[in-house]
Amino acid sequence: MKLADFFNTTYRPLRLRGRSPKTVLLYTNLFRQFDRWLAAEAIATEGCIEHLDELILARYLDHRAATRSPYTAEKERSQLLALARLAWERRVPGLERMPTCPPGILPQKVPTSWTTEEMRHVFEVAAKANRPIHGVPAGEFFTALLMLCWETGERIGAILAIPASEYRRPSVMVQPETRKGGKTGRIYHLSADLCDRLDRLAIHKHERLIPWTGHIAGLYGRLQVLLKRAGLHGKRVAFHQIRRTSISHIAAAGGDPVAFAGHSNPSVTRRWYIDPRLAEHGPRPHELLPRLDPPKEPPAAA
Numbered sequence: 001m002k003l004a005d006f007f008n009t010t011y012r013p014l015r016l017r018g019r020s021p022k023t024v025l026l027y028t029n030l031f032r033q034f035d036r037w038l039a040a041e042a043i044a045t046e047g048c049i050e051h052l053d054e055l056i057l058a059r060y061l062d063h064r065a066a067t068r069s070p071y072t073a074e075k076e077r078s079q080l081l082a083l084a085r086l087a088w089e090r091r092v093p094g095l096e097r098m099p100t101c102p103p104g105i106l107p108q109k110v111p112t113s114w115t116t117e118e119m120r121h122v123f124e125v126a127a128k129a130n131r132p133i134h135g136v137p138a139g140e141f142f143t144a145l146l147m148l149c150w151e152t153g154e155r156i157g158a159i160l161a162i163p164a165s166e167y168r169r170p171s172v173m174v175q176p177e178t179r180k181g182g183k184t185g186r187i188y189h190l191s192a193d194l195c196d197r198l199d200r201l202a203i204h205k206h207e208r209l210i211p212w213t214g215h216i217a218g219l220y221g222r223l224q225v226l227l228k229r230a231g232l233h234g235k236r237v238a239f240h241q242i243r244r245t246s247i248s249h250i251a252a253a254g255g256d257p258v259a260f261a262g263h264s265n266p267s268v269t270r271r272w273y274i275d276p277r278l279a280e281h282g283p284r285p286h287e288l289l290p291r292l293d294p295p296k297e298p299p300a301a302a
Helices: 003-015 021-040 054-067 070-089 116-127 138-152 156-160 192-202 216-229 239-252 257-261 266-272
Strands: 171-174 186-189
Touching (some): 003 021, 021 054, 021 070, 116 138, 138 156, 138 186, 138 192, 138 216, 138 239, 156 216, 239 257
Antiparallel strands (some): 171 186
16 A cells, blocks of 8 residues: 555544644645655655655655755654554554654754844835735835734744734734644734734735735745845744744743743743743853953052
8 A cells, every 4th residue: 555545545544633734734745755765766666655664764754864864864764663663553454563753863952043233124124115915015024024923932834824804903813833842822912013914914905914825835935035135144044033032032031931832832932942042141250260360469568
């Protein structure tokens, strides 16, 4: 049986009922990448149940870690093992035994965020953006979008899915089906400045609060142009960097970053979102350690 067929007929209805469409897209992309690798290695043209073999999986995950990232490989390891586990439980033909595939080593990177000055610079550059978007001046579009990302800390997918009707000054509602996990909705109270900007967008009578109807890759491309002008262009620098920055600044100001981020596990917030350069409190180690250079003697009196 093909992996894609097993996913659609068995795994998806049993394990992903009620999950967001994005979860299905992640598995679809996994099958596409796995098929390409199997074909390149002359193993098969399409992934099947029998390819959930621990040696094949180990080789594929090594390839993904080297060509993408260890984090991508770990995510796909979890997905493939979840498929194998259900196939093993249901005794699907082709799987001779449950594969064992230990997790890889994941480097624990320090989260980074932008300073207040850097965020203000991005905002200034965004205000000068050109090429209107669905009839909206680009400067108005991007300043409203960036400020909405900044004040809510929401993921870009949820923000783009907000219907215009869910905004009622001075608050906006984000329904659970548009948020990660699909379980909890949020209401955000917005600043008067942001409300003024959203009111100007509402004049154009679009269905969505943020009127972007194209593929999200196009929006990322427009953002990257602005960030490059602001001197902040980089691989991991995009809308999620604004989320990390908002969460870090909330922590630095003494707020509750876990509640603001909407995380159920505080360790997720600390490990992946809070920039310690902004949010660490208390004395620094160098302030606690004794100095190695002896203090200078005061000059002798004449």
